[in-house]
Amino acid sequence: MAIAYVSTRGDAPRLGFADAMLAGLARDGGLYVPETWPTLSRETIAGFAGRPYAEVAEAVIAPFVGDAIARPTLKAMIAEAYASFRHPAVTPLVQTGDNRFVLELFHGPTLAFKDVAMQLLARLMDHVLAERGLRATIVGATSGDTGGAAIEAFRGRSRVDVFILMPHGKVSEVQRRQMTTVPDANVHAIAIDGSFDDAQAHVKAMFNHHAFRDRLALAGVNSINWARVLAQAVYYFTAAVALGAPHREVDFVVPTGNFGDVFAGYVAKRMGLSVGRLVIATNVNDILARTLETGRYEVTGVTATTSPSMDIQVSSNFERLLFDAVGRDPATVRSAMASLAQARSFTIADEALAAIRRDFDAGRAGEAEVGETIARVKRDTGYLLDTHTAVAYAVADAAALDPATPTVVLSTAHPAKFPDAVEAASGIRPALPPHLADLLDRPERLTRLPNDVAAIEAYVAEHARVARDAAA
Numbered sequence: 487m488a489i490a491y492v493s494t495r496g497d498a499p500r501l502g503f504a505d506a507m508l509a510g511l512a513r514d515g516g517l518y519v520p521e522t523w524p525t526l527s528r529e530t531i532a533g534f535a536g537r538p539y540a541e542v543a544e545a546v547i548a549p550f551v552g553d554a555i556a557r558p559t560l561k562a563m564i565a566e567a568y569a570s571f572r573h574p575a576v577t578p579l580v581q582t583g584d585n586r587f588v589l590e591l592f593h594g595p596t597l598a599f600k601d602v603a604m605q606l607l608a609r610l611m612d613h614v615l616a617e618r619g620l621r622a623t624i625v626g627a628t629s630g631d632t633g634g635a636a637i638e639a640f641r642g643r644s645r646v647d648v649f650i651l652m653p654h655g656k657v658s659e660v661q662r663r664q665m666t667t668v669p670d671a672n673v674h675a676i677a678i679d680g681s682f683d684d685a686q687a688h689v690k691a692m693f694n695h696h697a698f699r700d701r702l703a704l705a706g707v708n709s710i711n712w713a714r715v716l717a718q719a720v721y722y723f724t725a726a727v728a729l730g731a732p733h734r735e736v737d738f739v740v741p742t743g744n745f746g747d748v749f750a751g752y753v754a755k756r757m758g759l760s761v762g763r764l765v766i767a768t769n770v771n772d773i774l775a776r777t778l779e780t781g782r783y784e785v786t787g788v789t790a791t792t793s794p795s796m797d798i799q800v801s802s803n804f805e806r807l808l809f810d811a812v813g814r815d816p817a818t819v820r821s822a823m824a825s826l827a828q829a830r831s832f833t834i835a836d837e838a839l840a841a842i843r844r845d846f847d848a849g850r851a852g853e854a855e856v857g858e859t860i861a862r863v864k865r866d867t868g869y870l871l872d873t874h875t876a877v878a879y880a881v882a883d884a885a886a887l888d889p890a891t892p893t894v895v896l897s898t899a900h901p902a903k904f905p906d907a908v909e910a911a912s913g914i915r916p917a918l919p920p921h922l923a924d925l926l927d928r929p930e931r932l933t934r935l936p937n938d939v940a941a942i943e944a945y946v947a948e949h950a951r952v953a954r955d956a957a958a
């Protein structure tokens with residue numbers, strides 16, 4: 487059966503999986519979500535125990551894809567995507583305390599959880615573009631990790647050009663170099679003089695500029711793309727089942743910025759996985775923690791932290807949760823988003839806030855706690871956390887979770903991506919794995935642009951092959 491996708495703002499075409507994936511942002515500015523949540527039976531979920539990651543991924547993803555991609559083709563793409571991971575379990579669990587586990591999501595090529603979805607998304611997109619004989623122009627925003635993962639997954643592919651906007655000077659050196667040292671001609675790393683929120687706003691503005699969007703055949707690889715979120719739902723299943731689901735609940739604590747990863751946990755729960763609490767962990771850029779406390783989503787300035795990938799205030803995927811929480815009423819979402827655009831804030835009605843709180847808790851960790859957590863966990867358990875994972879670990883320590891329920895902290899990045907901060911906290915400078923050992927010696931290629939969407943559009947239009955094909 488084919489699932490249809492609808493926009494959270496209710497004013498864009500209803501699409502099938504392949505079109506929703508290629509569309510990225512819906513044409514009304516909203517985000518695509520499945521019209522209904524497919525569920526997996528208890529028996530099916532129980533049957534995931536001991537199965538390879540790729541088999542679980544196929545079972546979780548296939549209901550959302552329907553007949554958009556033939557099942558054997560989907561299976562082959564999933565197998566290929568995860569064959570590149572450096573751990574046989576793909577996303578292994580490590581126990582660090584009584585009922586405390588770390589879910590390592592950083593064994594992909596660029597050492598962050600983004601690889602889990604991006605390695606598959608590149609194959610899915612390439613397949614659909616090839617079937618249709620099309621090219622696309624990917625525009626993406628990054629606070630450090632999405633950009634590297636997207637560039638690695640799409641580099642050298644003949645049907646796409648990739649333009650990644652990063653905030654200048656605000657990503658780690660390893661993150662920057664993962665984007666700037668790739669020689670392939672279809673890759674364009676761009677630094678803007680602004681924040682990640684600015685970069686994401688420019689990406690959305692390009693999508694909302696319909697003439698530009700259509701002329702360049704824009705596609706998105708941020709978690710505004712439904713396929714990203716979907717692929718991330720898989721590891722909630724593998725982790726929970728390894729810890730006793732569906733026969734017991736498992737809590738997850740998720741370092742959060744753009745709300746894609748923790749929303750993927752919500753998707754798993756909606757599909758029938760026995761997820762207990764979903765805890766949103768933020769650094770001092772704590773818009774989500776404040777929202778859960780007060781019911782008011784209010785954007786303030788961004789503060790630079792040692793967990794730069796989470797230095798985000800406008801948390802895109804929250805719109806998807808809001809859509810469900812308000813009973814899937816697009817008018818309410820439209821009005822909240824209009825208020826966000828005009829007044830930088832909106833208020834969530836009591837009933838919707840109560841619905842959100844039924845599944846989610848939230849907490850924040852300041853810089854001192856992050857450093858102290860890295861040092862303490864290393865000292866007590868021998869395990870070295872990265873700064874983003876440390877935010878979640880600290881929040882998990884402070885959260886009022888049932889000690890009898892296993893708690894999984896999502897580890898979203900390898901500590902070697904943030905060596906200065908990890909060394910300052912622990913005295914240990916984590917080494918990059920062998921495939922990146924010479925990263926700091928590779929030549930860089932980076933374009934600097936002003937924090938201005940017109941300048942960015944002009945650059946994309948000049949360099950995208952879609953535009954050149956049309957002019958030829």
Ligand SMILES: Cc1ncc(COP(=O)(O)O)c(C=O)c1O
Binds near residue numbers: 599744746748
């Ligand atoms: C290392 C790391 N951890 C956590 C996050 C937060 O994930 P999300 O944006 O899906 O909430 C990000 C980026 O967003 C990240 O790069």
Ligand SMILES: N[C@@H](CCOP(=O)(O)O)C(=O)O
Binds near residue numbers: 746
């Ligand atoms: N932390 C991210 C920000 C973008 O998030 P996405 O999941 O929406 O792509 C990054 O590292 O770029």
